[in-house]
Amino acid sequence: MSGADLAPWLARSKWPTVPIRYVAKLGTGHTPSRQHPEYWEDCTIPWITLADVWQLRDGTRDTVVETKEKISRLGLANSAAVLHPAGTVILSRTASVGFSAIMGQDMATSQDFATWICGPKIEPRYLLHALRAMAPDLRRVAAGSTHKTIYMPDIEQLRIPLPSVEEQRRIVDFLGVEIPRIQRILSARRRQIDLIEERCLARAFDAIRGFEYAGDRVDSGLSWLGDIPKSWPVMAVSSQFDVQLGKMLNQDRVRGSHLKPYLRVANVQWDEIETDDLLLMDFPLSERRRYEVLPGDLLICEGGSYPGRAAVWDGRIPEIYYQKALHRARSYGRSSVRWLYYCLRVARSMSVFEVEGNATTMTHLTGDQLAAHRFPFPDRSVQDEILEGLEISVEKDKRLVRALEHQLHLIDERKQSLITAAVTGQVDVTAS
Template identity: 45%
Template sequence: MSRRIPLKRVAQIRYGLGQPPPLSDDGIPILRATNIARGKITENSLLRAKVEDLPLERAPLLQEGEILVVRSGAYTGDSARITREWAGSAPGYDLRVTPQTIDSRYLAYALLGTSVQDQINLASSRAAQPHLNAEELGEMQLWVPPLGDQQRIANFLDAETARIDHVLERRARQILLLDGACVSRAYDAVRGGSVQGVRKESGLSWLGTVPDSWRVAAVSHLFEVELGKMLNQERARGSHLRPYLRCANVQWDEIETADLLEMDFPPDEQPRYRLRKGDLMVCEGGSWPGRAAIWGGEIAEIYYQKALHRIRPRGGDLTRWLYYCLLVAEKMRVFAVQGNSSTITHLTLEQLRPQRFPFPEIDTQRRIVMELDQAAEKDRALRQKLLKQQELLAERRQALITAAVTGQFDVTTCSCPPAA
């Protein structure tokens, strides 16, 4: 007989307890909230900590078959079933089940279902920051069929979600290949790979040779490069509040204006910080130094913050050409290498102004940019289709799990073989 019962009836909820992880000179791999995604464990950006870095009781050894539930932060309520031994980080709850009562695979799917997720979202949103305490987690109501039916449902979902995940992975791979092709095309263009005739050394180790007639010049020789206005608490108020761009608004080849903030720009400062259509905006810091896009003039009056560089041509050279040069340089980690660091945190004014790039005649810039833009538009349309397919597949996956773990359709006669 199927019934709805609280989670605490079928699982022991533990936090920061249990057998400590084994000692290792190389460090202990620690699962964090960012390693939990769609019920799976990813090893992207996996943290390795030495024993002396953390109290062992806060990183218990998680055994195969247990379930880790994120207890706080942006990923609150995400969960995944442990398929091999891991050490768990402090933000997680460890669920240990009784095999005679509930199948751990079924429970892992039940926690991902919309019914339980809605309960978790409601409980975790009561605090100022997303947080789920053990008592609230224990009260989450689950639909629990007989053990044999649980196993058949788990077998069915293992097979069906594996098919969907396989297609999702293929789409993600196609997007990566599409992005890589875009960078490769831009690299060939900015070095004049298709131009016939005599070539010369560019003097740039990452670029190689360029056509003999092309200039190789510093950004500051051909463009004005300026930083925006420093933001502080007082400047967020005033009688001349105006919208401004910050790093978060500048994505690759796109400027988002849905969440603009305002700052005080008095009349004597407005000429300096006001943007014009065609200005190239480059992130100085933030999560992606060097990321760039051109302001298209969607808003008549707008300004920019100090974390952004504003680049404007002194003559006829195209900011769009420079955009493609910056795209190639950033993707080839030119700025990171010059910063002598694997993770550069800033692309300062002093670093950007002397950067040297190749510049053909303006007519050639215009022709090559037009060709790159046309190809980029086709790539953008294909990328949107692939992203839409990913979205629909993820919705299908979620709907399938929810229906199966709430008894909305009968999978008890399913002949799916047990997952390997």
């Protein structure tokens, strides 16, 4: 992988480009053996792993000073891990590819990172910006790999523009002013989205408790919901919907003569089902009626980080099925699946399922729990009347969110373009 192949924008550089290893010492890290418990005692050395990438994702943090895990002197001495000095530049190269930062103190890293100790011809902060300029290119290349990894031989070939150290410092100072300015705009837009989503949830909460519904009110018996109209019964989901888990995955799922697309947890987002990356599984004729998803079915995530997340299937694919990590709720006709969707959305926002879930490492909303879960179910005509107004408001909110997300995308592109232009000399950094 040559520099030109990875990052064509390097050809626009005002300055010559050089492999990073010519001006900075390349290294990496390691994980001390977990088979030796003594290596994991008295751990005092900060150790950067993929668990720390969350600090780097939004590009607002240049320096890492704290890590989730630490290793011991003994573990360091008995592994290929290296104690790198403060000021070392790091790049994540496995799984979460392309995130970079500078070590704020002496640290080690796992093998998931490349490291550079900068020599006299390059400023660490300039190298950081140059790596961030090529981050989209690194992710694009890694996306084609099963393990999403940039291998060390390719890391060795990475090139950057190399202006004088004085010019590097001017670039760093320029970006030190401009990038925070852009980040403030991005933060304001994200806050707007958060507020719109909070308003949407508040509307849904008011709707499912009949806040604007006239008449006497009584305690719903649900601590998270409060009072509801007296005429609204609180009933189990199973009284209104047929709840069924999907097909369990197995090693033979991609064999057989009845391969069909199926939906999994990754496809089911809130109020949206994504179908760009469908997988196939064998569904013999004897299983199709049980596991087929029909238009109007509500799919609900069973476990993981998203118990209760749900969306209604719109029938965009004529024949599709679903796996066991999803529940399918099909209405008996007495209640709307949209009503159940909003009940689940509000309950999920109040962490109801985490509180009531199984005491395991992952919270699960089992079939029995979902079927027995109680929500207010007024007459279908009342549901439809309330939903009509609620859906109009929700659609307006969605349009606003889409517009703001488009702005976020454009602003983020602007930030990326500015970094690229600065490190290649395409913008006058003395004019700020």
